[in-house]
Amino acid sequence: MFTAETLRFLRDLSINNSKAWFAENKPRYEAHVNAPAKALAATLAAEVTQQTGVPHREKIFRINRDLRFSQDKTPYNTHIHMAFVPESGPATRPSYMLGLSPEYFALGCGAMGFDKAGLAAFRERAAGPEGDRIVQLLVDLEAEGVRIPPPELKRVPAPFGADHPRGALLRRKSLMGWRDGAKPEEGLGPDLTARAMEGFVRLRPLHDQLMAT
Template identity: 45%
Template sequence: MALNDWHFPKETVTFLRALRKNNDRKWFNANKDRYERFVKEPAEIFAELMIVELEQLTGQPHKPKIFRIYRDVRFSKDKTPYNSHIHMTFYPIGGDGNIGWFFGLNTDQVTLGGGTFRFEKDELEAYRKRVAGSDGEQLAEILEGLFAKGGRVNDPPLKRVPKPYEQDHPRAELLKRKGLAVWKDIGKPSVATSGNLVEKCDEAFAEIKPVVDWLS
């Protein structure tokens, strides 16, 4: 199979759906070989494939991180022990920031993303100054174009615009943010098991890249 034709096996989604319905240690331990074969190993292959694609897109080498299937339930009301999804991030090697790229496959859809979940204090101050100035106009235009193509952002965590910025600032919603991650849903889980997965990921990341570039 050519790299550009690579995709997750259909059993990946089948396993994730079964895990969602049987999210307990007994079931998982009885099916751990399926997890290794159809989730863990394909995810590792995909991560290595995507760092090649991202280097071609950005000119920078990236390091992948695949999130563990085991949930940290210490501070969660949800005590189910396993994640019924595949999440991974990609960050530039040698970079000093937290701006990166994201991939998610769950039982409902495949999602790509880029940006940062949360700015550090000094980064947040710099971000807000840029948003309030002329650079903010450029970001607003970039986001408007992305939204027109089906992109989205989560709601900002703050209810009010932080001081010293005016509450009626034309980019008030951007000033309320503590991070800026943009998302693009590229289809149902079947996209992950089809031969054009890599192509669709490349297209989505290319659409997200102007936001990542602005943040970088």
């Protein structure tokens, strides 16, 4: 699993973010980042599948940055992000997520961005009777220390009225809940799988709400 050497490599990469440095230090990357990430992701995907009863596949986000539309041309990400995506479900189906960097450790659940069908389905739920249950769920999660990012839109989208009672929900293009660690070192150690699953269980009400048909 991830160790202090994982964070040390990511810190060093943030200072020396170049292809030449990365090539020279690739054995460190393979040993302390790539290999443990693959092992952890496979284990967590199986655990999430068992816990939810829904087959999930793992996705590890690439260390290489997409530079096509970015003014920042540094070639590598200095974090580890992975997601656990349900193989099937409604348009709003959520993923579980794990992130580790020298600055943070976080566990998440939800939709980072609804696609067209998912957004339409979410807005239909938010505008209808189910909307009150979603609002209460978010209130309850925040009371438990879960971080809920704010809505992306400044105005309630058409065809809903600007004074819609669930306008805050309708202004969302995504819905995520995050359990933030107190320090990055919480993402290290042989018991990470158990701690990650504990965090995912606490976020499961959001998972189940978005998986509801």
